[in-house]
Amino acid sequence: MRQGPLSLLCAVLLMTAQLHAEEISTAPDSNQPLVAATAAETQIDALEQRLAVSEQQRAELAAQLQSTSSERENAHLTRLRQDNQRLKLQLKEAQAEQPARLLSEQQLWFAIGAGVALVAMLCGAMLRGRRRIRREWIN
Structure with missing residues (x-):
């Protein structure tokens, strides 16, 4: 036989024996990832339970x-309605106490125009003075 293939x-053959030996030596260590996987699963289960509890809370x-805010809104709405009723009542009382107007708007403007005419006539009479102008049309 030749030296190369031998x-x-x-x-x-030596490599397969070493690989087989490594497989045997790793067999006891294969239990360790299994333990880690079960520990991780228990931790995941615990976290899922905590998540469910926190979601429920x-x-x-x-x-x-929601109930507190709706109660607060209802109380605020009731208070606003009471204030509105109170203010409407005050408005009615104030309108009842107010005296009736003496003149309507049309009468008021007529009185203002008459006053202006009277003042203009008085000013004209005062500006004329006391001098007497000869009245030619009488003679």
């Missing part, structure tokens, strides 16, 4: 917030 055959708090 040495190649020996090298392959969040939903309860949201419901409480």
Whole structure:
């Protein structure tokens, strides 16, 4: 036999023995990833439970917030309605206490025009003075 293929055959046989030995030596260590996987699964389960509890608490708090805000809005709405009724009542009382107008708007403008005419006539009489002009049309 030749030396090349014989040495190649020996090298392959030695490598397979070493690979087989490594597989046997890794067999006890293969239990360790299994333990890590179960620990991770238990941790995931615990986290999922915590998530479910926190989601439930969040939903309860949201419901409480909604009910509290609606109660507050109802109280505010009731207070605004009471204020509105009170202000309407005050407005009616103020309108009832207000005296009736003496003159309508048309009568008021007529009185203002008459006053202006009277003042103009008085000013004209005062500007004329006391001098007597000879009245030619009488003679």
